[in-house]
Amino acid sequence: MTSVHVDPAPGRIERLNRQVDYWVTVYKRTWRGSVISSFLMPFLYVVAMGVLLGGLVDSGGASLDGAPSYLAYIAPGLVAAHAMQTAAGETMYPVLGAVKWNKTYLGMVATPLTPADIVTAHLGFVVFRVATACGAFLLVLGVFGLFTSVLGTVLAFFVQILIGLAFGTPLYAYSAGLKDPTPFAVIFRVLIMPLFLFSGAFFPVSNLPDAIEWLAWLSPLWHGVDLTRMLTLGTVDGPLALLHVVVLGTLAGVGYWWSIRRLTRRLMH
Amino acid sequence: MSQPVSHPDPTAAPRTSSEGPPSLIRATGLRKSFGDFEAVRGIDLDVPAGEAFGFLGPNGAGKSSTMRMIAAVSPPSAGELRILGLDPATHGPQIRARLGVCPQEDTLDTELSIRDNLVVYGRYFGLPRSECASRADELLRFFQLQEKARQKVESLSGGMKRRLTIARSLINQPDLLLLDEPTTGLDPQARHVLWDKLFRLKQQGVTLVLTTHYMDEAEQLCDRLVVMDKGEIVAEGSPLALIREHSTREVTELRFGVGQHESLAERIDDLAERVEVLPDRLLLYTDDGEETLARVHERGLEPAAVLVRRSTLEDVFLHLTGRTLVD
Ligand SMILES: Nc1ncnc2c1ncn2[C@@H]1O[C@H](COP(=O)(O)OP(=O)(O)OP(=O)(O)O)[C@@H](O)[C@H]1O
Ligand SMILES: [Mg+2]
Numbered sequence: 001m002t003s004v005h006v007d008p009a010p011g012r013i014e015r016l017n018r019q020v021d022y023w024v025t026v027y028k029r030t031w032r033g034s035v036i037s038s039f040l041m042p043f044l045y046v047v048a049m050g051v052l053l054g055g056l057v058d059s060g061g062a063s064l065d066g067a068p069s070y071l072a073y074i075a076p077g078l079v080a081a082h083a084m085q086t087a088a089g090e091t092m093y094p095v096l097g098a099v100k101w102n103k104t105y106l107g108m109v110a111t112p113l114t115p116a117d118i119v120t121a122h123l124g125f126v127v128f129r130v131a132t133a134c135g136a137f138l139l140v141l142g143v144f145g146l147f148t149s150v151l152g153t154v155l156a157f158f159v160q161i162l163i164g165l166a167f168g169t170p171l172y173a174y175s176a177g178l179k180d181p182t183p184f185a186v187i188f189r190v191l192i193m194p195l196f197l198f199s200g201a202f203f204p205v206s207n208l209p210d211a212i213e214w215l216a217w218l219s220p221l222w223h224g225v226d227l228t229r230m231l232t233l234g235t236v237d238g239p240l241a242l243l244h245v246v247v248l249g250t251l252a253g254v255g256y257w258w259s260i261r262r263l264t265r266r267l268m269h
Numbered sequence: 270m271s272q273p274v275s276h277p278d279p280t281a282a283p284r285t286s287s288e289g290p291p292s293l294i295r296a297t298g299l300r301k302s303f304g305d306f307e308a309v310r311g312i313d314l315d316v317p318a319g320e321a322f323g324f325l326g327p328n329g330a331g332k333s334s335t336m337r338m339i340a341a342v343s344p345p346s347a348g349e350l351r352i353l354g355l356d357p358a359t360h361g362p363q364i365r366a367r368l369g370v371c372p373q374e375d376t377l378d379t380e381l382s383i384r385d386n387l388v389v390y391g392r393y394f395g396l397p398r399s400e401c402a403s404r405a406d407e408l409l410r411f412f413q414l415q416e417k418a419r420q421k422v423e424s425l426s427g428g429m430k431r432r433l434t435i436a437r438s439l440i441n442q443p444d445l446l447l448l449d450e451p452t453t454g455l456d457p458q459a460r461h462v463l464w465d466k467l468f469r470l471k472q473q474g475v476t477l478v479l480t481t482h483y484m485d486e487a488e489q490l491c492d493r494l495v496v497m498d499k500g501e502i503v504a505e506g507s508p509l510a511l512i513r514e515h516s517t518r519e520v521t522e523l524r525f526g527v528g529q530h531e532s533l534a535e536r537i538d539d540l541a542e543r544v545e546v547l548p549d550r551l552l553l554y555t556d557d558g559e560e561t562l563a564r565v566h567e568r569g570l571e572p573a574a575v576l577v578r579r580s581t582l583e584d585v586f587l588h589l590t591g592r593t594l595v596d
Contacts, residue, residue: 006395008366014395021392025385106376107437109342111393112362268342269303 012120015113016130019121022104026125026196037089038133046141049202065204066235075146076156076229077135077201082220083160086133087168088192090126092184095175097191098122100268106267115264119176123168123256130164131157138232152231159231159248166248169255176262195221200229223247290318291354293476294339298348303332308334310500311348318444321467321477323487325582326497327592332480333373335497336449339372339478347518353445366394371445373450373480375434383433384409384418387440397533401440408436411466420552427454435463446470448479452486464489472488489581498590508582515588516580517542519558523551523565523576533570540564545587555583 007014054070067073074165098104108118138147138157147153198208199221205213216222227244230236294316301309309331315321324332336345338350341357341364350357352364377386384405391401409415412432414425422430431454438446446467449523452460471477481487487494488508496504496511504511521541523535530546538544540561541553555561558577565572586592 004397004400006366010362010395018392018395021398022389025381025389029380102378102380103376104378104380105370107378107390108393110340110365110368110370110372110376111390111441112366112395113393114362268344 010112012095012117015117016121016124018113019108019117023121023125023128024214027128034129038086038129039136042078042133042137043140045078046075048073049078051250063204066227067229067233070234072146073229074138074202075141077199077225079134079141079156079160079232080163080228081196081199081201081221082137083130083134083224084167084195085192086130087126087164088171088187090129091168091172092123092141092175092187093181095122095172096178096181096184099176099263105263109267115267116260118267119172119256119259123165123172123259126164126168126172127161130161131169134160147232149232149234152234152236156231158227159224159227159245162245162248162252163221163228165252166220166224166255167251169259171250171255173255173258173262176259176266195219200225220248220251276581290320292316292351293318293353294322294478295351296338296348298340298346299345299350301331301343302346307346308500309338312495312497312500312502314495316476316478318472318476319471321490321492323491323494323495324478324480325482325484325487325494325586326480327590329499330497330590331500332497333449336372336447336478336480340372340447341365341366354548366441367444369438369441369446371435371438371446371448371451373453375430377433378435379422379431380422382419383414383425386422386433386436390437391440396441396458397453404440404442408439412436413462428456428459429567431455432459432463434581444476445476445478448477450480450482452481452483460486484586487582496586496589503589504585511585512582514579516584517554518556518580519554520578520580521553521555521558521561521565522574522576522578523570524549525551525570525572537565537568537570543588552584552587554580554588560564 010018017057051071054074057064057070064070064073099106102164105118125197135157138160138228141147142150142153147156174187175184199205199219201221205222208216223244227241227248229239285300292315294314296312296314298311298313299309300311302308308329312331312335324335326332334343338345338357339352341352341361353367355364357364372419381383387405387408388398388401391404392398393529396404406418409418412435414429414433414436417425417429422433425433431451435451448467452463452466455463464486467477477490480491487587491508493505493507495502496509504515506514520543523533525548530548530551534544534546534551536554537551541555543554545552545554553561553565562575562577
């Protein structure tokens with residue numbers, strides 16, 4: 001065996017770079033299985049809800065926060081919800097699996113990588129998945145002329161990544177400390193699905209009974225949906241947009257910090 | 270294989286480079302607690318570069334807990350620990366970069382192919398792709414896994430997984446190799462291949478630290494070892510010195526009918542320095558086994574089977590911990 005030069009004090013970027021081959025291997029193995037949920041399902045929603053149901057809604061003359069049609073109204077909402085679901089899918093079973101079943105992380109932590117490096121690289125992969133899934137979605141909807149603002153749509157692309165992280169990091173932290181996967185089914189039922197349905201993706205939250213309208217404001221997805229809609233439809237309300245960014249950014253930041261903490265405890269006990 | 274006899278001396282000054290090889294592992298008063306339970310209760314270690322050092326001890330003695338602290342993946346609860354001269358609390362990544370670790374339980378990535386387990390792992394250490402690939406192929410050949418290279422880990426037998434774990438621990442050409450029960454589950458041939466490899470690594474200057482339940486392995490591989498029991502070190506020395514210090518020259522083994530050993534032991538316990546009662550036999554510790562056997566016969570006892578042999582580490586272990594090595 002020859003001796004080779006290895007950076008003895010690698011920086012953060014180099015430590016992430018060292019994990020790229022692992023994640024490429026993972027993606028090569030899993031991309032086929034994710035094609036339908038990542039790239040096809042969203043369009044089934046667009047057709048079923050936007051085009052077919054939308055025909056009924058539009059003829060009813062509903063008020064849709066300034067959107068020209070029901071299809072244009074729900075398109076940004078579906079994109080934002082897709083960001084949430086993609087991120088959730090990548091940070092529940094895969095994280096617990098890497099600790100418990102595949103033992104990926106247990107091997108990694110015996111190398112120069114730290115739990116923070118492991119978390120960051122995994123979240124990098126989540127960003128990649130959200131970016132490709134939502135990027136393709138935005139692009140196709142944009143080409144079909146559903147969005148009025150090109151710049152807004154480009155910004156909305158980055159908002160999807162923010163939404164992905166706002167959900168992905170707290171879920172990552174939660175999964176990293178879990179002993180078994182039973183709670184995942186509960187999370188899907190009591191968190192992901194209700195948020196999906198009631199966060200303003202399908203109808204304005206002002207349509208909710210007053211007593212629970214404020215609940216929608218607590219929903220991170222509502223912040224994401226509203227921000228995406230403002231940007232793509234060119235109806236930006238500056239202060240409100242800023243609030244959305246702050247809420248999502250705070251969740252992502254706190255979730256990231258919590259993820260590192262929980263994974264460190266899990267792996268280095 | 271030379272067997273330098275060293276005597277345990279906790280007050281010995283720490284080695285410095287002028288006196289001999291530097292310490293790769295130095296621990297003083299090292300402790301590890303899990304909640305209220307203390308798994309490691311204040312141990313001192315000093316392992317110089319180039320040594321092959323072993324941990325022996327019954328189940329639950331604290332061997333793996335100690336190994337994990339040395340591997341810089343488990344923070345000590347108290348005491349001082351230096352690995353390669355560095356503090357694992359602050360220099361974990363730098364330490365781990367130079368370690369090879371074979372944990373007691375395999376941590377192979379079950380979703381990757383056998384070869385990818387090695388290649389991808391080498392990348393974590395910052396090795397270039399081409400280097401990872403050539404080292405992986407070499408290790409697969411050496412550990413006789415090359416035919417399975419493309420298969421998933423799940424398709425391997427237990428012993429093959431073990432071999433792959435050991436192969437993986439060598440991908441970064443470590444200075445310090447930590448092996449927690451490396452040969453558990455290996456067939457005799459694979460064990461000898463591994464011993465041979467470890468012996469060659471040692472000759473190249475790699476420091477070896479291993480735990481084992483096999484005394485032949487400890488005798489073959491270790492220059493020096495410690496016996497741990499209940500979180501403490503109860504003996505330390507070379508295999509020969511330990512045998513000399515804690516056992517007699519010879520052992521007379523007597524087998525009687527099931528259930529008779531306890532009562533018969535009382536009738537002959539004056540014939541040996543020490544008598545151990547095992548469920549299936551009596552062990553008489555003595556300097557002249559044949560002589561002792563003759564005395565046993567004089568007393569009119571007729572064992573179903575007898576064996577006179579030299580003392581081994583197994584006897585040291587039994588004496589110190591009251592337990593057999595493999596239980
Ligand atoms: N993570 C943990 N949480 C709680 N207790 C633990 C943990 N790890 C180890 N222990 C306890 O610490 C003690 C020592 O365990 P350890 O694994 O170090 O023993 P060992 O000497 O390696 O035993 P064996 O020969 O069975 O591998 C045991 O009683 C074990 O139950
Ligand atoms: Mg153990």
